[in-house]
Amino acid sequence: MSSANLEALQEFASSCWEKLVRQFDDLDALRQRLDYQTYILAAAALVSSLLLGIAHFATQGAIEARRNEDIEMTLEQVFPGSLHDNVLVDDVKTITEPSKTGVLETTVYIARLKGAITGVAFKFIASGGYSGPIVLMMGMDKDGAVLGVRVVAHAETPGLGDKIERGKSDWILSFDGRSLSNTSSERWRVKKDGGDFDQFAGATITPRAVVHGVESGLKFFQRHKAELLE
Amino acid sequence: MNEEFRKIIRDGLWDNNIVFSQSIGLCPLLAVTGTAVNGLGMGLATTAVMVVCNAMVSRGRLLIPPEIRIPIFVVLIAMVVTLVDMLMNAWLHEMHKVLGLFIPLIVTNCAILGRVEAYASRRPVAEASMDGLMMGLGFTLALVVLGATREILGSGTLFANASLLLGHSFAGMETVVIEKYRGFLLMALPPGGFLMLGFILAGKKILDRRLQARSKAVSVGMAETIQLEG
Numbered sequence: 311m312s313s314a315n316l317e318a319l320q321e322f323a324s325s326c327w328e329k330l331v332r333q334f335d336d337l338d339a340l341r342q343r344l345d346y347q348t349y350i351l352a353a354a355a356l357v358s359s360l361l362l363g364i365a366h367f368a369t370q371g372a373i374e375a376r377r378n379e380d381i382e383m384t385l386e387q388v389f390p391g392s393l394h395d396n397v398l399v400d401d402v403k404t405i406t407e408p409s410k411t412g413v414l415e416t417t418v419y420i421a422r423l424k425g426a427i428t429g430v431a432f433k434f435i436a437s438g439g440y441s442g443p444i445v446l447m448m449g450m451d452k453d454g455a456v457l458g459v460r461v462v463a464h465a466e467t468p469g470l471g472d473k474i475e476r477g478k479s480d481w482i483l484s485f486d487g488r489s490l491s492n493t494s495s496e497r498w499r500v501k502k503d504g505g506d507f508d509q510f511a512g513a514t515i516t517p518r519a520v521v522h523g524v525e526s527g528l529k530f531f532q533r534h535k536a537e538l539l540e
Numbered sequence: 541m542n543e544e545f546r547k548i549i550r551d552g553l554w555d556n557n558i559v560f561s562q563s564i565g566l567c568p569l570l571a572v573t574g575t576a577v578n579g580l581g582m583g584l585a586t587t588a589v590m591v592v593c594n595a596m597v598s599r600g601r602l603l604i605p606p607e608i609r610i611p612i613f614v615v616l617i618a619m620v621v622t623l624v625d626m627l628m629n630a631w632l633h634e635m636h637k638v639l640g641l642f643i644p645l646i647v648t649n650c651a652i653l654g655r656v657e658a659y660a661s662r663r664p665v666a667e668a669s670m671d672g673l674m675m676g677l678g679f680t681l682a683l684v685v686l687g688a689t690r691e692i693l694g695s696g697t698l699f700a701n702a703s704l705l706l707g708h709s710f711a712g713m714e715t716v717v718i719e720k721y722r723g724f725l726l727m728a729l730p731p732g733g734f735l736m737l738g739f740i741l742a743g744k745k746i747l748d749r750r751l752q753a754r755s756k757a758v759s760v761g762m763a764e765t766i767q768l769e770g
């Protein structure tokens with residue numbers, strides 16, 4: 311491009327800019343114009359999305375790290391450290407199963423001691439809670455006996471159903487050591503239904519859902535045992 | 541400090557308090573005030589959103605045409621709330637786990653749009669920011685008072701989990717008010733929030749009436765003295 315062309319272009323650009331700036335001298339008139347109203351709304355949306363995009367990239371790493379810390383903390387509680395020497399979050403297998411609403415993916419953390427698999431831990435969703443699903447983290451040894459269960463997320467009634475949290479009561483520990491072989495399927499129920507597990511005063515639905523959830527979790531492990539332990 | 545700022549402070553904290561006088565923003569209020577600390581966290585997050593939104597709208601108030609001001613305000617408020625949500629998730633993660641569900645709901649707090657529309661879009665930046673800060677702090681005050689009474693009556697503690705929000709140096713704030721309290725479930729549930737809010741609003745009315753009567757008595761007394769002297 312010749313220098314004359316460039317100069318002309320520059321002049322054109324600066325005249326455009328001046329015109330644009332002059333528009334802002336009379337804000338009262340500008341605000342009345344329909345096209346200006348469109349542009350300013352678009353500008354607000356553009357600036358907002360830009361800022362959100364930047365913030366997303368700035369916080370993404372930190373949020374991911376926090377989430378992993380959360381998972382690690384629950385994993386520590388459901389799987390005793392003496393039974394593994396690997397980092398659980400780095401040793402995962404994904405199991406896909408067809409479900410009513412499509413395909414269900416479960417991330418399973420594999421525990422190894424000196425290379426040999428000692429057990430697994432995974433997040434499992436117990437349906438049938440009083441208000442929404444209850445998310446469980448379950449740890450079990452390679453024979454399918456529960457090493458520990460913790461409730462990761464739930465929306466049960468505070469003061470009634472939230473006794474399933476470890477911080478509120480010891481109830482969740484009653485699953486430790488249970489397996490499908492040492493507890494028959496009629497016993498995988500709350501006491502009110504003729505099973506082995508306590509219900510809470512005023513709340514039966516929540517413990518019933520958790521008991522059923524843990525049992526389903528053990529069955530899930532049994533179904534995929536070969537695949538997980540190979 | 542000049543008269544305008546003094547009025548903003550008095551309006552925000554007491555005379556025109558969002559909750560106690562305007563009775564708006566009750567959705568987040570009732571949802572999170574199960575404990576004082578939850579109330580404090582929600583209040584501070586809302587305050588941050590209000591200050592930023594008020595300042596931004598006030599800064600750009602000459603550019604925003606009245607015809608499309610509402611969509612622009614909504615876009616800006618939604619952006620700021622999403623930012624607060626991301627930042628809290630990254631750097632105040634423990635608190636975010638407790639409040640997470642309610643942070644996006646700040647967007648539905650009509651108090652924010654109300655202040656932006658009624659005050660910030662007509663005032664210079666300094667006053668608008670001050671108004672946002674004081675209205676936010678007034679809201680926080682209401683949340684903490686309601687949360688504290690519900691927490692004491694509902695579970696017998698005060699400022700439980702304060703260290704999650706404010707850091708470990710504030711662990712000393714966590715007090716047990718009533719030892720071996722069995723809990724009063726109604727107060728922990730949303731209906732308890734409505735009941736307690738009713739009592740608090742009534743209490744404020746009584747207090748205001750007393751103050752009014754006293755100031756009247758004082759002015760009458762002064763008038764008499766003046767007459768006597770005259």
